[in-house]
Amino acid sequence: MVSTSLIPFVALLVSAAFGAISVAWKSGRRETAPLTAIFACTGFWALTNLLASIESDPATAARFLVFAHVPALLLGPATLALLEVISPDPAGRRRRAVRVTAAIAVCLGLVAAVLPGSLHGVRATAWGWMPRFGWPSLVIMPVGMIVPLAGAVLASRVRTRPRVTRRQARSARGVVFCVVLSLSAGISTEYLLPLLEIPAPRVGALSVALASALMWLRILHASDDLVVTPHGLARAMLSELHDGVVLVDPAGRIQGCNLRFAEMLGQDRFDLVGVDLASVADLPPALLHGRLEERELVIRTPGQAAMPVSISSSPVCDRRGERVGMVVVFRDRLAVDALRRRLLASGRLAAVGELAAGIAHEVNNPIAFIRSDLNLLASHLQTLHDTLAKRDGIEPELRVFDGAALRIESSLESLDRVTEVVADVRAFAHLGGRTQQGGEASTLVESALRLARLLRGDAVTIELSGEARSARVEAAQDLKQVLFALLRVLVGESATGGRVDVGLEPGAGWLHVTLRADRLEAPAAALLARFPELDSGLGSADPGLAIAIELIERVGGRCRARADGADGLAIELALPLAEDASA
Template sequence: MRERIAWAYEPRSILAMLALAAAYLVAAKAGMAFSLVHSSVSPVWPASGVALGGLLLCGASRWPGIFLGSFLSTLFWQAPLIGSLVTSTGATLEAVLGVWLLRRLDFSAALERVQDVVALILGAAVGCSLVSALIGNLSLAAEGILPWADFMKAVGVWWGGDAMGIVVVTPVLLLLWARQPVERRLEAMALTSCTLLICLALFTAALVGPSSWYIGTFFLFPLAVWAALRFGPRGVSLVTLFLTVFSLWGVMVRLGPSQTELQSQASAQTLVLWQFFIGVGATTCLLLAAASAGRRDATKRMELLAAAVRSVSEGVVICAVTPSGPKVLFANEAFRAMVGLGMVELMGRSPREFAGEMDPETRQRLETAMRQGELFRCQVLLRHRDGKRVPSELQLSPVRDADGKVTHLVSIHRDVTATQELRTRLMAAERVAAVGTLAAGVGHEIQNPLAYLELSLEGAVRSLGQGRAGAVDALVQLRDAQEGAERIRHIVQDLRMFSREGAQERKPVDLREVTTPALRMVRHVLRDRARLEEDYGSVPRVLASEGRLGQVLLNLLVNAVQAIPEGAPEQHVVRVRTRTAPDGRAQVEVSDTGRGIHPEVLPHIFEPFFTTKSLEEGTGLGLSISQQIVRAHGGEIHVHSEPGKGSVFTVLLPAAPEAVTREVPEARAEPRTPSSRALARRVRVLIVDDEPRLAQSMRLLLEPVHEVVTATCGKDALALVSSGQRFDVVVCDLQMPGTTGMDLYEKLSEQAPELARRLVFMSGGAYTEAAIDFVRTVPNLVLEKPVPPELLLATIDAALTPELRQTGS
C-alpha cells in the first residue's frame, strides 16, 4: 500500500493527474455552454467521456485528477462548497466504476468486438452515468439550488448528457491514443472532406431554420456507415465527433443568447432529442464497425486456416453429413494428389468411393463411425485414378453444431507408403536376424544329411562298379541319399518361409503347421539348454500370413532359448502349446523356465529397440515386430513372467470365418506316382531352366513317360515355339537372366494362348517385387524348387486336365 501511495505521488503521476484535471475542466466549460434546463445541468457533457477515457488510458489510480477537475468546474458556476464536493465525488465515482466494470468485462480499447461496444454503451455510458446524475441532482435539490419538481427532469438531462459524453468522446480518446497508421489515405481524405462539407451544411442549416437542420442531420448515417465499413471504430468516432460539434454549434448560434422561458424549454428538448439521435446513430455505427472488424478478423483467420490446410502434407477432406451419406465439400492438394483427382471431380462425391480394399470388420467400424459421428483411426488403401493403391493412415473427426448434432466430418489421411516400406524392411531384417541367431544350428542340421547324402552317393557309385552283385547295395544307398536330400529340402523350405518377403498373403492357416518348421529351426540350439515339450490341442484355423506367423513363433522361441542358460537341459523346459481359447479364438503359448523378466522391465519389452540382451543376441525389434504382426491379424499377445521362474507368451488370434475355411480343402489329393500312371497319355513337354543340369535331371525323370525338349533360356524357348514345334506343357523357371518366365508367359499369351494356360512355373524362392505381383495374379501353377518327382509328374497331368489343377503346390 505504501508503495502504491509513493508511486501515486511521483512527479510523473502528479503531472498526469493535473493534465486530467485540466482536460476535464476544459470539457466541463464547453458543456456548461449548453446548460438550458438549469445553470448546473447540461444535456451536453463531454467531460464524462474525458474522465472515463483518461482513467482507461492512464489507470484508475489517477482518479484524483478527475476529482480536482470536477471540483474546480463546479466552483466556476458558483456552487456551494459541500455541493461541489458531493458532485465531484459523483463524477469521479462514475469514471472509476466505469473503468472497473469494463476491465471486469475484458474490455478492449480497440472496440473491434461487439461485446466491447455493448460494454461501453450499456455498462459505462448508460449504467455508470446514472450514478453521477443521481448524486449530483440530489446534492442540488438538497441545498435548494434545484427545485424538487424539476428533479426527475434534471436527472434525465444530466444522465443523457453524461452518457452522450462517453459515447462520443471516450472512443475518440481511446482510438487516437493507439496511433495506428491510416490505411487507404486517399479514401480517408475523401471521407474527411465529405464530413467537413456536411458539417458546414449542418451549421448553415441550423442558421436557416429547424426544418433544413433536421433534413441535414440525416447525412450522419451514410457518412458514419462509410466510416464503419472502411475505417472501423476510429473512423466512426471521428465522424460522430465532427458532426456532433458542428451541429451543436449551429444550434446554439441559431438559438442565440436571448431566449424566453418557452424558447429555453424548446431548446432543451431539441438538444436532448439531438443527443439521443446522435447516440443511436453512433451506437449503431460502432456496432456495425465492430461487426465488420470481427468479420474481417474471422475472414483472415479462415484464410490462414485454409492456407494452412492447403499446405499441410497430410490429406485433409471435409465432408457434409447428408441424409444420403457424407459428401465432399473440400479436399486439400495433398489428398487430391493421393487420389489423382481435381477439386471439381471430388465435390459432392462420397468418400467411400476413394477407399480401396478393406477387411469387412474395419469397413463396418468405419461405416459405424461415419454414421454415428465418432472419432475413428485405421489404415485404408486409397484408390488412385491410375489404379494404384496408396496406403493411408486415416483419422476421422466429427464436427458438431451447438445442439451436438454432427454436421460435418473431417478426415485426415497420412501417406504411409514410406513407413510401410520401412516396416517391411525392418520385419525382413528381423526375420533374417532371428534365422542368423540360429545359423550355427541350421548349418549343423544341413551338414548331417548332406554328409550321408555324399557318402551314400559315393557308396552307390562304388557298388554299381561291382556289377550286379552291388546293385542291391547301390539301391539302398541311393534311397538313403534320397532321404538326405529330402531333409535338406525341408530345411531350405523352412528357411525360405522365415526369410522371404513375399509370404504376406492371408489364407486359412493351422497354427500347428506353422509351429513345426519354427521348432525345427531351434531344435538343435535348444538341445543344450532345455527339453522341448509339445502339446498340440484342437485349434481353429486363422486367416493369416503363414510366413508372418512363423516369424512370430520363431521370435518367441528364440527368446525362450536365450532366456535359458546352457549346460543344464534336464533342469529346464520349453513348452509349446496350442488350444482353443474360451472365447473361440486360436491360442498358442510358448513358455520357458528361464530367468524371467523383471517387473520394471516387463512394461517395456514390446517397445522398439528396447532390449536387455547384448548386441550379439538381439536388436530389440523382435517382440515389437511380433506384436505388430499379431495386431495386424486382429489378435493379441500377452506375457506373464516372474524373475527366476520363467515366462509365458500367449498369442490369441481370431478364428477364420467358416465361409473362408470351407473354401480350403482339408487335404490335398494324393499325387500319382509313375506306377499309377498306366492310363495317362504321353505328351510333349518343354522344360526351360537356366541351370542345364537341373533341366537335364528333369528330362531324365520325365522321358520314361513323356517326350521332353529342354531349353536353357526364354529366348530359345520362344524360338522353338515360333518355329512351329508343338508342345502340350511348358515347365519354366520363373526368374532367369534375359527373358524371364514372366516374359515368356506374356509372349505365349500373344502367340499361343492355349499353351500359355498350360505353362507351369518353378521358383527358387528369391522373389522380386515384380515376381510377387505376378505370382499373385497369374492363374497358372507355381512349384517351389526342389520339386519332388511325384509332384512334378502330377502337376504336368494337372496342367493338362483343368479339374486336377489343385493337385499342384
C-alpha cells in the first residue's frame, strides 16, 4: 500500500505550499481567506487518504477515510466565499449563504463520520484501499454537490451582470472551470467508481488542489487580481492613514475601503463592499472618468448628517493598461477647518500680544514719571516736616505730614507691583522671539503666578512651594506661556475660596512642576476633556491649551493631567533643564 501513497502525498504538498502562500499574501496584499480555506480542505482530505493508504489494517483505514466527508463538503461554501471576493454581492445574501452552508457542511460531515453504516469497510485493490459506502454516504454525496454546483451557476452569471469588468468575468470563468474539473475528477474517482467496484486511483483531493493552484497562478495572478482587489491595496499602510481611501470599480461600486472611511460613515467597512459610492456622497460626474484634485463635497452618514470633505481621485490600471477602477481619497474638512480656526486664533493672539507689548511700553513712561514725582514729593515733605518739627505747638500738622508720607510710601509700593506686572506682560507678549533665552525656573514660575493672580484676585489662592533657584530651563518665555495657560484653566475653573498649589522639584536633568487645584466648580472629568491629546492639539476647543501642549512637545517635555479626588485636578509637567544646569 505504500506505493499508492504518492497521490495523496503530492496533494498534501500542493495544498500546504499554496495554503502558506495564501496566508502570507493575505497579510499584505488582499483578502485570500477563501483560497486558504480551499487549500486547508484539500490538505485535510489528502491527509486522511494518506493515513489510510499507509495503514495495513482495513478497519483502521476505514476509520481514516470516513472523516474525508467533512473537508469535501466544506469545499462548496469555500467556493461561494471565493466568488464573493471576486464579485461582491451588494445585498449581502451570498455572505450569509456562506455561513449557513458551512455550518450545514460541518454537521453533515460529522454525522457521516459517526453514523454507523456510512462506510461498510474497505477493499484492497491495486490502487490502494477502496471504500464501500453505505446509505448515509449515498444520501450525503448528492447533497454535498448542490453548493459547488450553485457556485458554478452563480459564477457563470457574473459576466451577464451589467457593468461587470473584464477582470471579474475572467475570474468567474476560472471558478466555473475549476468547479467542473474538481467535481468531474472527484465524484468519479472518489464515489462513483467505488460504488461500481471499479478499481481506480482516488484523485479527488489532488484534482481540487491542482485546479485551485492553477486558478491562483493563471487567473488571479496573471490578471492582477492579487494586486487590485477588495480589501487589498496596501491594507496595512492604508489602515494608518487619517484620510478615507476607497477603491471603486469602473461602475462606481465600492470594492474596498480603509478603516477611516468606514468611521466617517459610521458603518462596518465590509458592509460597504458592493455599495454604489454615489449613494453615500454627492459625486461630481468627472469622478469616474478622470483624475480629480481636491474637489469639495459632502458625504451622508446613516443619521443623515452631512460631513464636509474634499476628495481626490486617480485611475487604477492593470499591467495591460486597462483601467480596473479608481482610488478615491476623502479628506475630512472638519479637521482642516479646526486647524484653520487655530491658525486664525494664533494670529489674533499674536496681534493681542503685540498690542499688549505696546500698551505696556506706553504705560512704563507714565509710571516712571509718577514714581519720580512721588519720590520728589516725599523728599520735599520730609524737608518741610523737619523744618516744622523745630517749632512748638504744631503736633497736629506734623501728624498730617506723617500720614501723607505713609500714603506716598504705599503708592510707591503699588507702583512697584504695577511695574512688575507690566514687565511680566511685556515678556509674555514677546514669546517665541529669536532673542528668547533661558532663565531660572523659579523666576519664570513666579512671573507666571503674578499674572495668574490677576485673573481672580483674592477669590482663589495661588501658592508656590519648593525652589529651583539654580535650575535653568531653555526657552523660558515659552515655558512661562505654558504655565500661565495651565494656571488660567485651573484658576478659572476653581470655586470661590479654592486653592491652587504649584510645586517645583528639580532633579536628574528635569524640572518637575505640579499644579494642583483642590476645589473645582465643574467635575474633574469635564475639565479633563478640554485637554488635547499630547500628540496633536487639533481636538482641543481651547487654543491656549493646544498651543501650550505643542510648546511642551517642542522643548521635549511631558504633560499629564489627572483627577485629584472628587473635586480636584492635578497637572504634572516634566521640563528638561538646560545643559549647564543639569551637568
